Amino acid sequence: MAKRLPYKTGFFVCIVLVLLLMFKIYKDGDRFELQKIVGGSEVYLYNNEDLFHRLIRGNSSLNSTILDKVISRLFISPQSTFSSISTTDIKKFLDQKNVIISVLVPKISEQRRRHQKLIRNSVSKNFTLVTAYWDLGTFRKGSAGMFSTSLYKKWAIAFRYMLNPLVIYTDSLEFRNHMETIRENLSFCTKIVYMNRTNIGAFQRVGKIKEIYEQPNYPKHYPNTVNPAYAAAQNAKYNVMAETYRHGLFNTTYYGWIDVGYFRDLVNAKDFYVMVVPPDFDPTRLAFNRMNSYVETSDPIKVFRDNMYWVGGGMVIGEGKVIDEFERFYQRAVDFFLDLKVMNSDQQVIYSIYTKKGRQALKPEIEIQPYLPKPPGNAWFYLGFLCRNVIKII
Template sequence: MYHVSNFEIYFFYLQKTVDKTTTWKSIPENTTLVTAYLDIGTFSKGYPHRRRSKTFYFQSAKAFKYILNALIVYTNSDLFRNYMLEIRRDLLSVTKVLLIDSMSIPSFQYRKQIQEIFQLHSYPKFYPHTSNPMYSCVTHAKFDFLLNATEENTFKSKYFMWLDVGYFSSKVPLKMFHLSKPPSFNETKIAASQIVSNLTQALELDPNTIFKKKKSIAAAGLLFGERSRVMYFSKLYQRGFRYFLSQNLTNSDQQVIYAIYCDKGNRILKPKVELQYYRAPGVPYYHFLGTKLMKISLLS
């Protein structure tokens, strides 16, 4: 059993005077959102000269001001903790912000091993996915957080959703909304956006190629599932991450997920929960599922 104390968490949970949470309580099949921001400094994104700083994440996080769902936030930044409490001031009774020591997160215990793989002369360089071990650890940590959040289940939710803090970076909504259960959702699966055109053909790719060519099959910025399935999926991810790391293969969370569900990974890891893919008509779209699940509130 994984305990909150392992994260060295301080729980900031405040009561509020202005309340919009009656809408949260009336949402059918309510869903708790889980997100995180870990400050690892400014890093290269895409190319060595293209830099991403904390400003991007603070600006993107403005979207959470408008989301009526219950929200659990993990961060190692006092500034970000205070910022989230401020923008969620009308929704504090369904907001939990946890201040953590990033080096106590399980995924960060593999930082040195990840770094050694990245330093191999033959290992391809993608910025920051295979150049910055701290960034890699951040992407794997989301499953530590998801497991912790589902085990605690602070808001007694049936469903849980991982939502990257930068998910709505391209367009911050300016109306109150909630994120609902996907249409025709299979309760035994985990929902994700499909980002390949030919799923059958994509699953034939081997893990070595997936990791070393930074291939993805599903967008990991938004993942949705029933609580017990999300708990299992988080543990499956951790098991897959450690297995591929033992094979000197690592990258970001999307490559781990792909490698687990490709034909070869499936035979090795035997996942007991499947992905339910949602794909935009025409060209696959990373944010398709998130836009499909947005329901504008009458509070807007």
């Protein structure tokens, strides 16, 4: 008959077994599975330094296909924490891990060249995006709270994987440096214009806007009718879009304005994406995101004072020649409304232009193509997500 263990000894053995089991679960949880059928078996690799020992040493049983896959995961793909380190740093890093550098580093360099070529070939050849950040300090925006440089810098991270020519205008050295870092791997299709904003026509009207906002009983809508520089910044988007086209910075057919914070919900996404012209786009018009019903009989003065809007200004798309023509017209419209002692953001300018009274006074020759948002998602950002196509770079 089997001898029974004393109670204390049995309890101690149970504790040891539980601890061993917990340790095994912990270690198993610390590895990832690379599913690649080689000779009918799956290969399991640890995500710590043991990974390098298993892969690179001369006795590794992994073939070159699996090695390429692991290199891509560790050093090339956007999801990798090592993807941005230099070849020199990789050599130092791997030397510390005692792996065969002569095997791995050339592989990494080769894969990076291939990866960069794929990225270049995936960049849009016909659609340039334009954005801007003008340092207005920290300001209140409606009920959304306070907006600051740090917030815009956080939102701008979403531009890291945009595979379109991108032109950024700014008067902030801090933001310029931030964007240089974000677009470092896409510098060949990025242009940052660091400038004094007073050189832009819209900002030369700040004094007139300020006088209007200081009128007794002029409605306060934060920041649209409170901060003259904010209103000028919204009008300036048409200046910089047209300047980008006129200077032929990337010489594409289509150009689009996109707010720095447009893809604020994607700052943690690590997918490459390319922006394309929306379906059924009429190249004789400008595409906007429709936010409210259009009422032709609305009074332009009321539109400005009551903060009414028809389309959103977060994204604007048009053919280069159309944007050029529209910008010249738009600035005349702004001056027309300034003479009427009203101003607000570009959303109110656009709405007022296309009212019955606005058409009679200004005679616009370029029409708007409003895209009606469809669920799900935030209606304000519908047009941008309609244009956004995820690209797999392998």
